[in-house]
Amino acid sequence: MNIRDIIIYSHGGESRRISFKVAGLNIVTGRSSTGKSALSDIVEYCMGQSDFNIPEGPIRDKVAWYAVIYQFPGEQVLIAKPAPAGNAASCSRAMIRRGATVEPPPFAELRQNADDETVVSLLSGLLGIPANRTQVSQEQSRDSFAATIKHTYFYLFQKQGLIANKDQLFYRQNEQFMPQAIRDTLPILLGVAPDDRLELDFKLRAAKRDLKLTQKQLTEATEFSEQLNVRALGLLTEAQQVGILARSPAPETTAAALATLSGITTWKPARIPDEDTRRIAELEDNIAAIRRERVTANETLRATQMFAEKEDGFTSEAEEQKSRLESIHALPTHPESGAWQWPFAPENLGLETPIAASLISELQSLNQELEAVVGERPHLVEFTQKVEQQIGDLNQRLRSKEEELAAAIAANAAIAEMGSRNAAAARIVGRISLFLETYRPDDDLAAFKARVDELQKLVAQLERDSGADDSEERLVSILNIISNRISRYVQELEADFSEFPFRLDLSHLTVVADRPERPVPMNKTGGGANHLAYHLGAMLALHQFTFNNKKPMPSFLFIDQPTQVYFPSEQVYEAATGSVEETERDSDLEKVRKLFGMLHRFAAEECPGFQIIVTEHANLRDDWFQTSLVEDPWTKPPALVPEHWAGSEPIQAVPPPTAK
The missing domain is CATH 3.40.50 (Rossmann fold)
Incomplete structure (x- = not known):
């Protein structure tokens, strides 16, 4: 291209x-x-x-x-x-x-x-570029992806700020996630993976996944079998505690315990009546209304009694005054006969004057009021008795409604308790069902063991076919070939350390001069001309290999x-x-x-x-x-x-x- x-x-x-x-x-x-x-x-x-x-x-x-x-x-x-x-x-x-x-x-x-x-x-x-996926170990969190032409950008462009950069060898190497992308995709572009590697890797991953799942199932089934009696007896005891199994001696055999547990799974919860919360609210409203009515009646009674007490004092005083008036003949004439009854004055003496007429009128009014007070007292007593009767009726109604409310609350409490018991029983039944579903008889254990052996052989065969170890060796070999070419180009440009062999360090994405005393990475060297030589040496050596080997x-x-x-x-x-x-x-x-x-x-x-x-x-x-x-x-x-x-x-x- x-x-x-x-x-x-x-x-x-x-x-x-x-x-x-x-x-x-x-x-x-x-x-x-x-x-x-x-x-x-x-x-x-x-x-x-x-x-x-x-x-x-x-x-x-x-x-x-x-x-x-x-x-x-x-x-x-x-x-x-x-x-x-x-x-x-x-x-x-x-x-x-x-x-x-x-x-x-x-x-x-x-x-x-x-x-x-x-x-x-x-x-x-x-x-x-063949169909491929990058290799990512199961311990890594990053996702596998396919290498494309976009992963060749790293090796095609040596731009002005990069060509003599001592800290960065490849284009875009300084961007997030790019260093790992280079390490993951360069082996694919160098042709390390075989043509059928993608298919082999897919089969190998699937086989390893199946093996891991089957091994887990075998382990769980083995543990289940070893703890069968203990777990079964524990579940039977819990069923007895919530009342869905009658208390009886523990089953003597595993088969009997499993049969009893299987029978418990048919348990159905008892029907729970609906809570009558509306009735409770109505009763509470009725009680509140009766209490308000009783308060009003009590206030009326107290007012009537206070009035009666005051009326008693007034009546006594009025009767005493009436007696006095009667003794002295307050009115000049007798109310019934009309006879003159003032002994101290001649008959009709001066009564025609306005003053005498006014005095006579006041005396008549006083006499009428005294008679009215005495006459109303029987009605006041009757009203007081009526209010007292009303208060008694209200107290009786209040007691009746409070008894109804207590009964309704007790009924709802019983309903709630019944629901809790059913819920506890349902949880136990669910655990028993799960226990029975995961139970594996001995023939299942044998099948799991045989499946594990089969998958282990398949994984081993696929690992041999994929040549994972051979791919690593081939990658090391190719990097050695490229490194030898780097040394040649660095020598031609007469850069520092050119007397020592150079190598492409894929782990750190740099070139390193291998001195006998200690290796010298590119970022530990000085001079732009040296960095230019290392960059060109690495790029030309890489392309010399890929071009001549048709990668x-x-x-x-x-x-x-x-x-x-x-x-x-x-x-x-x-x-x-x-x-x-x-x-x-x-x-x-x-x-x-x-x-x-x-x-x-x-x-x-x-x-x-x-x-x-x-x-x-x-x-x-x-x-x-x-x-x-x-x-x-x-x-x-x-x-x-x-x-x-x-x-x-x-x-x-x-x-x-x-x-x-």
């Missing part, structure tokens, strides 16, 4: 195409900020990466679609993707075209017909600005415009030439057909270097994005036809 073209489309429908040699060294050189480093981001974006990592600037503002044409043996595949809409940070929409020869389509024909998942599946299949790894390597370590400062390197004169004047020319010479020989002689794409500021006058240039040095302009392209709102491509 190589890169033939990278194409970008403007919002106005214009396109820009950068074509590469699908085999050999490709160099894109030029001044800073011309879009060279964005080429690898575009390739990654069009390999099924949804995250949009294109740098800010014209490459984002002026480009509507990005596309890459990949070269496979006998086939070309175009993957095109639009820029994310609005301020979105990702896009999974894609367009796919396949054919013996594929040309960049015009802007009007760009439309979605796939997504990133489809892109990943297609490229993984064309690359030859499922893309046949290209992107290297971004490797010669920056050979310039006196970062500022000088960034100021370089890709001219030969600046390179010869400002850099360590011999080391620059040696680095590019090694890359050129690798793609032309060691791995003919392999593709290396280098984005750079340096330029050499050597013919082999000049023939490796993809375009004239980018000096803004020309550059990746033409200056005249507008950065207006994107013109939407024609949407895919709606299915009918």
Whole structure:
């Protein structure tokens, strides 16, 4: 899998195409900020990466679609993707075209017909990545997953901040979960697992799972058999305590105990009547009403009695006054006969005067009131007796209702107790049923033992077939081969510790120089030129093995600005415009030439057909270097994005036809 073209489309429908040699060294050189480093981001974006990592600037503002044409043996595949809409940070929409020869389509024909998942599946299949699952031990909490083309990104891109990084060897190694993903998938990409490994692993996992389950069942059945009598007698005792089994001597045999327990499972709970909570509420309301009525009657009685006491005093006084008046003949004439009865005054003496008439009227009124008081007393006594009778009736009704309430509460308490007893009995019956269901007779134990033996033999056979131990040995062997190649490339670049053998440390994802005194990992070394040599040595050695042994790894390597370590400062390197004169004047020319010479020989002689794409500021006058240039040095302009392209709102491509 190589890169033939990278194409970008403007919002106005214009396109820009950068074509590469699908085999050999490709160099894109030029001044800073011309879009060279964005080429690898575009390739990654069009390999099924949804995250949009294109740098800010014209490459984002002026480009509507990005596309890459990949070269496979006998086939070309175009993957095109639009820029994310609005301020979105990702896009999974894609367009796919396949054919013996594929040309960049015009802007009007760009439309979605796939997504990133489809892109990943297609490229993984064309690359030859076999059906696989990563191996995860049962003690680990992480999930197993399938290796795809997305797991080759780690080995395809050596970007500007990575190429001379002493702490990080692989692309995206510093991201969460990525180190373990590299360790899990690199053995698959190196071809360590056999072709039928996925099927064997599936069968082995299933057999181990069945073996573990059967062993557990055998253990439980054995323990059950050993504790049968103890557990059975315990359950019988509990059944007697809740009243669902009559008390009797314990069964003498296991069979008798099991038969008794089996009979208990037919127990049915007694019917529980409904609680009459409504009746209790009614009685409580009636009692409250009677008590209120009794309070009112008592208050009436007390008021009547107080009135009677006061009336007794008033009546006595009134009768005494009446007697006095009668003794002295208060009225001048007798009320009945009309005879004159004042002995101290002549008959009708001066009674015609107003004063005499008023006095006579007052005396008559007083006499009438005295007679009324005496006459009402029998009615007051009768009213008091009536109120007392009412209070007695209320007390009788209250006692009757309170007795009814007590009976209702007692009935509900009995109902609750009955329900609790049934619930306890039901729990015991449930435990007995579970006990009987898990009971295994001796013939079941024999069957479990035979099944365990059978599964143990199957697991052993599958482990032999899967060649797990052989795979580990093969991985160690392959890593040794790659490590030997690393030492060669490090020596060629004359890096420190090149006199010692180097090895690829998959556990720590770094390279290590094995000195006799002690090993020296990359992060314990100094100098950007050394770190560059270790990075290139590891990447070239890895691709040399995968390419020549036809392993499922893309046949290209992107290297971004490797010669920056050979310039006196970062500022000088960034100021370089890709001219030969600046390179010869400002850099360590011999080391620059040696680095590019090694890359050129690798793609032309060691791995003919392999593709290396280098984005750079340096330029050499050597013919082999000049023939490796993809375009004239980018000096803004020309550059990746033409200056005249507008950065207006994107013109939407024609949407895919709606299915009918």
